[in-house]
Amino acid sequence: MKSPNWNRIVIKVGSALIAPERNGCSSHYLLSVASFIVRCRRQGIQVVLVSSGSVAAGSHLFRKSKNTSGHDKKAMAAAGQTEMMATWDRLFDFSSAQILLTDEDLRDRERFVNIRNTIDSLLENDILPIVNENDTITTDRVKVGDNDNLSAMVATSVQADTLIICSDIDGLFDSNPQLNANASLISEVRDINEQVYAMAGGATSAVGTGGMRTKIEAAEKAVSHGVTTYIVNGFDQRSFDMLIQGKNPGTLFHPHQTPLQESKHWVRHTTKALGEIVVDDEFSLSPKQSVDSLSSSDLIDVVGEFSVGDVVLLRTDSGEKIAKAKTNYSSCLLDFVAQQGDASLNQKIDGTPKPILSNKFSAIMEAQ
Template sequence: MNTAAAEPVSHSLKGARRWVVKVGSSLVTDGGKGLDATAIATWSEQIAALIEGGAEVVMVSSGAIAEGVKRLGWRKRPTGIPELQAAAAVGQMGLVHMYESQLKERGLASAQILLTHADMADRERYLNARATLLTLLRMRVVPVVNENDTVVTDEIKVGDNDTLGALVANLIEADAYVILTDQPGLYTADPRKNPDAQFVHEAQAGRPELEAMAGGAGSSVGTGGMLTKILAARRAAGSGTSTVIAWGREPDVLPRLARGEAIGTHLYAATAKHAARKQWMANHLQLRGRITVDDGAVRQLVSGGKSLLPIGVTQVVGEFQRGDVIAVCAPGGQEIARGLVNYASAECRLIARKPSSQIAALLGHAQEPELIHRDNLTVVGGG
């Protein structure tokens, strides 16, 4: 672990292509005084620079409830769910319009994405959200993500946008997760109380001592403190995403991070992104069914790293839904791969041995041309 007196930082975000950037309420709303147009313009400018350099960026922005509280004339943030939902509904209008106008000035289109924990837990909704986000990124559109506070309940509430950002990083397999906050990063102790506290430049995400260092919430505007950021970094690392916690007012913080500069606290993932996702699918215990493929499909999957198309499927066994993890077997029955399926078992039986161009005619809709996309498929066993 690198502190102020240790060796220089050895990890960086240089070369990161897919970014999730989370901005906290205290920054977006200027400490709760209402949306800060200048700050949002600054981050929009930096996002434009990243995209111009070939990056893909998802913005996770707090601020809807804080802006709603201001617009409704309330003196403080409420605690009741119905009041929070009302504030979010009012504030979301201004927040989205602000990002849309600022990004548009820089030649970028934007999109609003509202998510709940249920969207991540349900495999079909997970796939739908993932497909939407990845499509927007391919179109050079900036998704602006927030928790769907207008309909959320205690049971499905993500709870803070630090966690939501980590879930989005998992969802799209981001290379980098940047949490912009009103603190410069993590210290070994609360520097406001302990003058001997040292700044942590770098550490492996998920180390237990990091949680001990993190204090409580430092602002009355948002819901997250440093602890939620440390826990979010651990969650992001599960899919191989490294996290940086940095001061949101740092000049050109995003382009400088992209150039490899050491800013804030870098919590790096111990497992590479590709390996982390493959390991998750390979170890998945709840296989819902299996399909058998022909020899040509086996070669394409094992040697070519291709997606599985319906034309290569010869048999469908079991009952499963879109988004379930299923096994892919060779003609002899040996499992060669597993992955997240794009169609339910009944639909798979209808389109098996058929070219992808016929999916829409056979089913009346076409979710994807692939039965299992290569990004959602891992070779296992002897493959």
């Protein structure tokens, strides 16, 4: 029997598998997932589990209402998280650890690195990391929004070689299989383009928040970092049997031959731009140039408020996105320079050791 050539994998399990009836956690579908994780660990494969489901697991403890508030959902997450962790803990005879994250944790470079170091330490001590978004404290400003994309961010953070995203269907189809009986499964994808996104459609589960589109977004993040990605049917035990045999039970997304450098991948796919630096439409970066060639004389406007070290979008006045990068200066100072257009001010900025934008933490937007 062929075994998969994995060293470290991330597997994402959604709410529909955790609490399919929204009546607390159920081990019905989780037994297959747990068995798969156990078999992987026996083969020396390190596993990180990204598990949604805290809101779905805790919702049955609250009075039913058609207009559930955001605060109610946060309370459901708080109650359901302990039930979900207890359920996973019962399925394993080894230790697990809870890691709750927000988007803010991922987009802050120091915290991002700390996440990796913590998970590395857990794995080195044979402890299973179980990751979820911290739904009890998230706001729209610091919310990833779905655990598909969170799983891709975690996979790139911990340098996994494979990401497995569990769905409620077999994988990506050329049309909605619930509406079209002749829909065909796409077994392999080598280039995630607009055509692939067009096939993704919307959500098929009434329990989870992520649909097929978010899974494609996650796959795009992962493969650009060299992470092989699968979308498989988590409700079918045969999916896990095939995976452990080195077979493809769903849709396989091939990793890029030349992955993005880790720091550039973090800027492009994990961070959010907190503001914009606007340059003239004629401004461009040649293949040999980098964002640190940007001069204060190129600035024509600054949008939003940001501080030193925040990630911003560099774009033209007509809206063309050029790059994302860490800024070495605040919006206040850059806006002052852009509005004044004073040569002496230009010299004050350009004369410092630091350029306006950091080349190390940057990503050209055309570099998919």
